[in-house]
Amino acid sequence: MAISVGGPRVLLRRLREVMAEPESAQKRLEKVAVSIAANMVAEVCSIYLVRPGLQLELFATEGLNPSSVHKTILNVGEGLVGHIAAEAETLNLPDAQSHPAFAYRPETGEEAYSSFLGVPILRLGRTLGVLVVQNRTQRTYSEEEVEALQITAMVLAEMIIAEGMAATDEGDEPKLGLVSSIHLKATSLAKGIAIGHAVFHEPRVNVEKLIADDTSVEQQRLDAAIISLREAVEKMMHDSDIVRGGEHRDILEVYRMYAYDRGWVRKIEEAISTGLTAEAAVERVQNDTLARLLRQPDPYLRDRLHDFDDLTNRLLRILAGRPATASAEDLPEDAIIFARNMGPADLLDYDRDRVRGLVLEEGGATSHVAIVARALGLPMIGRAENVLQLVDSADPIIVDGDLGELYVRPSRDIEASYAEKLKFIARREAQYAKLRDKHAITLDKHRIQLYMNAGLLVDIDHLDESGADGIGLFRTEFQFMIASKFPRLDEQAAVYRSVLDAAKMRRVVFRSLDIGGDKVISYMNQAEEENPALGWRAIRMSLDRPALLRSQLRALLRAGGGEELDLMFPMVSETDEVIRARELVEKEILFLTRHGYELPSSIKIGVMLEVPSLIWQISALAKHVDFISVGSNDLLQFLFASDRASPRLTGRYDTLSPAFLKILHQIVVECHVHEIPLSLCGEMAGNPIEAMALIGIGFRNISMSASSIGPVKDMVLSLDASALEQELMPRLDDSSKSLRPDLEAFALRYEIPL
Numbered sequence: 001m002a003i004s005v006g007g008p009r010v011l012l013r014r015l016r017e018v019m020a021e022p023e024s025a026q027k028r029l030e031k032v033a034v035s036i037a038a039n040m041v042a043e044v045c046s047i048y049l050v051r052p053g054l055q056l057e058l059f060a061t062e063g064l065n066p067s068s069v070h071k072t073i074l075n076v077g078e079g080l081v082g083h084i085a086a087e088a089e090t091l092n093l094p095d096a097q098s099h100p101a102f103a104y105r106p107e108t109g110e111e112a113y114s115s116f117l118g119v120p121i122l123r124l125g126r127t128l129g130v131l132v133v134q135n136r137t138q139r140t141y142s143e144e145e146v147e148a149l150q151i152t153a154m155v156l157a158e159m160i161i162a163e164g165m166a167a168t169d170e171g172d173e174p175k176l177g178l179v180s181s182i183h184l185k186a187t188s189l190a191k192g193i194a195i196g197h198a199v200f201h202e203p204r205v206n207v208e209k210l211i212a213d214d215t216s217v218e219q220q221r222l223d224a225a226i227i228s229l230r231e232a233v234e235k236m237m238h239d240s241d242i243v244r245g246g247e248h249r250d251i252l253e254v255y256r257m258y259a260y261d262r263g264w265v266r267k268i269e270e271a272i273s274t275g276l277t278a279e280a281a282v283e284r285v286q287n288d289t290l291a292r293l294l295r296q297p298d299p300y301l302r303d304r305l306h307d308f309d310d311l312t313n314r315l316l317r318i319l320a321g322r323p324a325t326a327s328a329e330d331l332p333e334d335a336i337i338f339a340r341n342m343g344p345a346d347l348l349d350y351d352r353d354r355v356r357g358l359v360l361e362e363g364g365a366t367s368h369v370a371i372v373a374r375a376l377g378l379p380m381i382g383r384a385e386n387v388l389q390l391v392d393s394a395d396p397i398i399v400d401g402d403l404g405e406l407y408v409r410p411s412r413d414i415e416a417s418y419a420e421k422l423k424f425i426a427r428r429e430a431q432y433a434k435l436r437d438k439h440a441i442t443l444d445k446h447r448i449q450l451y452m453n454a455g456l457l458v459d460i461d462h463l464d465e466s467g468a469d470g471i472g473l474f475r476t477e478f479q480f481m482i483a484s485k486f487p488r489l490d491e492q493a494a495v496y497r498s499v500l501d502a503a504k505m506r507r508v509v510f511r512s513l514d515i516g517g518d519k520v521i522s523y524m525n526q527a528e529e530e531n532p533a534l535g536w537r538a539i540r541m542s543l544d545r546p547a548l549l550r551s552q553l554r555a556l557l558r559a560g561g562g563e564e565l566d567l568m569f570p571m572v573s574e575t576d577e578v579i580r581a582r583e584l585v586e587k588e589i590l591f592l593t594r595h596g597y598e599l600p601s602s603i604k605i606g607v608m609l610e611v612p613s614l615i616w617q618i619s620a621l622a623k624h625v626d627f628i629s630v631g632s633n634d635l636l637q638f639l640f641a642s643d644r645a646s647p648r649l650t651g652r653y654d655t656l657s658p659a660f661l662k663i664l665h666q667i668v669v670e671c672h673v674h675e676i677p678l679s680l681c682g683e684m685a686g687n688p689i690e691a692m693a694l695i696g697i698g699f700r701n702i703s704m705s706a707s708s709i710g711p712v713k714d715m716v717l718s719l720d721a722s723a724l725e726q727e728l729m730p731r732l733d734d735s736s737k738s739l740r741p742d743l744e745a746f747a748l749r750y751e752i753p754l
Ligand code: PEP
Pocket: 366, 473, 475, 514, 610, 630, 631, 632, 633, 634, 635, 681, 682, 683
């Protein structure tokens, strides 16, 4: 084949002209084929596009029999073209017909052509189609020609997307990352169903201008952007705020490695020299790498691809002068936010009326962003592997927070069935709303106190809506976690006062600051520890550096003037810690009395039982506390030596294991003997089946997220607690992993809604 006429730059210019012509997409595609053939001095140029059902259809050709257009259809994987689509790789063959994958299609008349160069048409790692040039003579195409065709395919990809010609319908499984509907299993982090459209928390940039006016200008833009990117990575490495966003140091190390990778930068520079804009060149290198790495079986390498993708997107945003996160104007009415990971503050920054759901590639059930999502009633799933590569901005999305499933670009059937489900949920919510003013009393007349957990002012609206008996756990650290600096004493007092006002005499249990472990305050210097969950945290920190706790106690005592104030301390491991914390409360009472403040009418002091050592100190605690609340999230973590924040361990040990229930029952018995009011405020209280088990072993007071009050109350109203107790208690010595199936069977037998 002759040397290409004018090279890729001329071709790109010609494509730009074709794309601007006021004609139908089909016509333009035909013109593109003619231009490519002419520019590359090829006798044939054909464009195949992926259709629903994983098929490739010949859409335009110069050189093959024109009557085969829209008639020649190949399955992905079939023939050379199908092979290129399946593997997302280029084929450069001097004698195509001798290749084992060659499939002869008589209608095309392609038997006359020997040499074959085919490249995938890729966008963000997905195959949209295949672009082929052919020549009669046997030859191997040069590297420059391959490069030129790949760049042309990239421009074509943009055109295909812009024209809406990409396949979007049906398709069963997420095969090959093709443009089709995808169904993904992940982990449920907040229940509920959301239907909406994808928004990237750190949005991808849509590269609009692909062809450069002046490549030297593009080169300078790239140089400047690379400098900014490196600076940004260095800043992230030193900025403690990143911890809040869940971006860990090792990820940043990988970012840094890529940012300084000469090979990567050189590839982008080469792409610019062929006539692309800096953005298009970055995207081209990104496409190539993604397509290659997406098919890597090694999960470690796939994870690295992930970091690379993140970094490339950052570079694209720098080039495009875009902000780091999705801005309010970009948010549709029904946004489903996608992120690798996210801090609670990031989620709160969004306009709540526009956000319907949240999908994270990482994230665990007790991570704070999940807690905030539950507080906001946002369906959320986590551990959705590689999701950021499989989703495009504005894609239609369904988040099934109940099953932990995700549908990307769902088929019409799926969408209709979920829309129906949403209607059903709305009817059920209306039923729960009817229970709002009813007390939660079991069939055998046990009154169960159902409290709600809160931590933000946004939660407080739910108190009336849900019909909770009060707030059983107010996580005061949330205000600190979402602030950018320490909230002043009067700011803290204002929040506590608003909570008490909203509670209208219902009981509110404020928990003092529980910082450390997974609860990080970005503006506070914390020494790095080997095992932060077991480290210098919560009450330990408060007792060693009492100024912070004292100011918080002062704010609480002031806010509670004239009312009952319930205070509890987190992560207590020994009785002495409560004694010392009480002394601090006494000091503050003295201080406020001296300064003429009105004190609360009564002050009750409790502890959270979340460190196992405390189980054997309940009798000792009896003299020093007015109540105990079990923190089952941490108690499970410490009893089973199982990090609650580790996504790998989520769900590994069941709260309904005989061992855990037996320990909880022992706590009930001990507290009963020592007449200490007892409650439980971990996440398990909010699942009807787990709440049922808790009632079966003797709990009468539980605290949960507001959205759980209705379903749990519904369960309580049809539960015979004595019947359950009789069945459950003898099972606490079972050797099974979990009593969940047995409890489900019980509920089915007694027609208890779970
Ligand atoms: C717990 O540990 O169960 C608990 C309620 O506290 P947190 O989740 O805030 O640690």
